[in-house]
Amino acid sequence: MFTFAILSQIALNGITLSAIYILVALGFTLIFGVMRIVNFAHGEFAMLGGFALSFFYVSLGLHFLVALPIAAVAVGAFSLVLERVVYRRFYQREMPGMIASLGVSIALMYGGVALWGTHQRSIPSAFSAVYTIGPIFVTAERVVVIGVCLVSLALFYLVLRFTRIGLAMRVVAEDRITAEAQGIDTVATYRFAFFISTAMAALAGGLIGQLFSLSPFMGLMPLVKAFIVVILGGLGGILGAAIGGLVLGLGESFVSTFYGASAAQFISFGLIIAILLFRPQGLVGRKEG
């Protein structure tokens, strides 16, 4: 049963999952790294992204690849309102910030219920082609998912690496006091980081909606995955999120194919506990202060 075809098929599924997980986890870890907030509402921004995509793509009939970025920007813009009203009060205060974000999470989740009801919906497949590359089947849908993730990760990397605001985010994450002393506009930096973070979550939410289904409660899954990824990779680290996402996506895909979905969950949870205990800074992270 361990033929090359099967293994590569599983790896492909795993990479698709990884791509989404990394997208979710990057935003999550960015908010923690820069503002020191464990954002429990992160999954709800993904949920909003799913519904926004459904609006632009299904209701307005835009092309999928146009609707997706518009949905992400729309959610990012909406999140800035919450940033202004809620999050800004809690920056650098880990516990109160976490609890407040729980409040945001509950309010958004049930706001979604009030608007859209509790039933699951789906976003009709935008791409139906199936390619065969040697022995592997590749659906166009998966190609799009991986492609979108790669493009946005590349963009994210470029912004972080080569722009002033990207540099500001890295400096603030490294050492906020010094950053302020050097005259970096921390408020603008926070706002930008927040926007990027929620927009990436929204993108991921759209892709999840396309691959699986939409519901106001769908935010829990991405949140839990983000937890796991950042614990694997270390809270607040960018490279760690990428590696953590890859490990989780591939691992889940392999374990669940051979041993079932709940085995995969057990193993990933067991792994988190082990890592939290022995390397709270994550597998690739470095120790703090």
Place this chain on the structure above:
Amino acid sequence: MSVLLAVQGLGKSFRGLRAVNDVSFDIREREIVGLIGPNGAGKTTAINLISGAIRPTSGVVRFRGADVTGMPAHRLARLGLIRTFQATNVYAGKTVFENVYVGTFSSRPSGFWPSLLLTAAFRREREQTRSRIEALLEDLGLRDLADTPAADLPYGYQKMLGLATALAGKPKLIMLDEPAAGLSAEEADLISVLIGRVRDQGVSVLVVDHNMRFMAKICNRMVVLHHGMELTSGPTADVVRDPRVLEAYLGTEHSVA
């Protein structure tokens, strides 16, 4: 005078950085020893190692004749080795009285049930503790502030309260990390008088501070750290006149070598 604390070859590395490196010294009974050195010399780390807040990578700490290396801080506190911190020394949300009450825990029976069940013996003992705290507060000029939350106190009083809390634990050796930092000259004088009185009551003191006037006034002996290593030690008068000490403080550009 017998040796109360003996530190031998004490060392601590933080990922390659040797914050404290092969430091040895003694503190005898009723002695005030100063631990000085420029910023980052390893003074706080040395106190952390001795008090059990962190484990040394090498060396031995003996307190009252027993090897206490790596013993957790709360047990050392109960043995009579109590320290204060450079920054936070008060429970901000508690009142002055409550702060000092917490300080008494290390000198009192620690049983869970007597306090939970409010046994007669416990109540009697607590009454004694209460009078002891009141006397201590009176002594340190904090009496009128007994019901004030620590967070509302001016800085100088907070420092004083931190000291009161430490003293409430009936230390044999008290280690003070920068007790005079940020205080006015008069306030620092007050603290130095207090430290002298504490010593007269039979308590040994290890004190860290950058205020040399303050240190020279109270210390019998001094140990000088530089880059984690012991630069020199000896009677205060000798140490303050030692050119190497001045050099260490001023930086290496003044060195002849």
Place this chain on the structure above:
Amino acid sequence: MALLLDSDDAPSARWRPLARWAAWAAAAAALLAFPLAAGGFLTHTATLVLLTVIGAAGFHLILRVGLVSLGHAAFAGIGGYTSVILMMTFGLPWIVCFVAGGVSAAALALLVGPIVLRLKGVYFVLITFTFGEILRLIFNDWQSMTGGANGISHIPPPWPALMDTRAYYYLALFAAGAAILFCARLLASDFGRKMDAIRESESLAEANGIPVFAVKVIVFAIGCTLAGLQGSLQAHFIRLISPLAYSFQESLNFLVMNVVGGSNSLVGPIVGTVFLVALPEFLRGWVEYQFIIYGVILVVVMAALPGGLVELWQRACRWITSLSTRSGR
């Protein structure tokens, strides 16, 4: 009561002791008379409140050493499943099952506590979250024992007589009263002061001779035991358990109760529980709006009222006294 609460330490203790006694007596009488006056629905709701208070008080204890456990509901699940399985599969008498519910939660907490308590702050939150989810997966996947995702239904009441909601109310009242008195006494004792010292500054507490780690383990175990006891009592009251009831969202509810009520005193979780359990029972059909409101309240409390509803009440009292003294002049 005054003795139980050791209230001679509080500044207000010397203040009108008679009035205090009267207030306590009135409250006790009202609680005892409640099912006689109220209908079945109200009594049912009140019983739920009382049972939830037990778990919320356990959560409060853990919160008082500065820790948020998102595995709290899972410990209620341990208590619930243990008790129900022992009763339905092994036919043991209820009281044994009830005690076993608490003991199993305590034992697990003592086993896991020393490991997870090595972490602090958000890392502790994440690890308890993970641990709770693992327990929930076990409830979900251990079909033969736990009935899987559907759980176990038709759970018998502790005694046949307790089929009656009113009778169960008194059992719940007794249990909640005992739990609250125990917690109040614990918090007022020297141990409670050690807990508060730890919440304010762990390193200072350790330097003052408080065995921080041991205190945390004990508090965690006590808190989880209360959750386990609640789980047992609740399972036999609702007569149905399923993994869904012990997910991390249920732990979040405990957090919300404490934060909304106020996390600085034991009154907080009591007020918070009444608010969070009773209100939804009356607002059925409005569920989604009610949760939106909870979310908003949580944010507002964290931003403007760190002491929760209790603090709001205290502020109101102070405001009224200041008004009356002003008008008195």
